[in-house]
Amino acid sequence: MTGFLSRPYFTDRVFYLYEDTYKFAGEQERLVTYHSSTADPVQVRIDDELNRTLTIGGQSYAIADISNPYSIKFRVTYPNGHVYSVEDNNGLLWSYDDKGNIVMAIQVYANGERIKEEGEEDFQPSALVIGAYPDYHIKRGMPGFLFFAIGLLIFGWCSFRYQAFQDLMFRLSPQRFMYENPEPSDFYYLMSKVGGIVVMIGSIIVAFKAY
Known part of the structure; x- marks a missing residue:
């Protein structure tokens, strides 16, 4: 009974934005919506074959597929104009700033609230790419x-x-x-x-x- 009732937990593909879990909620034309029980919904607009726009909390992030025959790459443009690149290294996504420096994911929490360091973006570039492309969504648990x-x-x-x-x-x-x-x-x-x-x-x- 536990396994049967938990079936959606194991079968639904999800992605994470920090502590929040998102899963597919619906699709209308070229707009895909993902819901979380703990945060604002995420919407992904498929602009064309190479460009997508991810919107969360009223902020939009432009994501472009700039892959070449030798590597899979993405360019992420933030609402504040900052631009990052994300590279797929055998399924592991690495983020780089406009100077080529690796952007590390640092999460600091106090009393359940996330504390941002100076200059830190709301979301990691790699996390936004994962949210925008279902191929990077994962199934939870080990049934x-x-x-x-x-x-x-x-x-x-x-x-x-x-x-x-x-x-x-x-x-x-x-x-x-x-x-x-x-x-x-x-x-x-x-x-x-x-x-x-x-x-x-x-x-x-x-x-x-x-x-």
């Missing part, structure tokens, strides 16, 4: 952990509840070959139950790893 957690939960429940399963695990244990005509003891059954409880608790922890 494989849910299947692993289900397996652990079943194993733990059987170890706790069913003596037949406890006997099976005893017969499969290599330690029984150390004794002649070995039989499970009361202590073994007790430890099987305790172990089953531990495994079931562990399955819950593993399930949270999926998120």
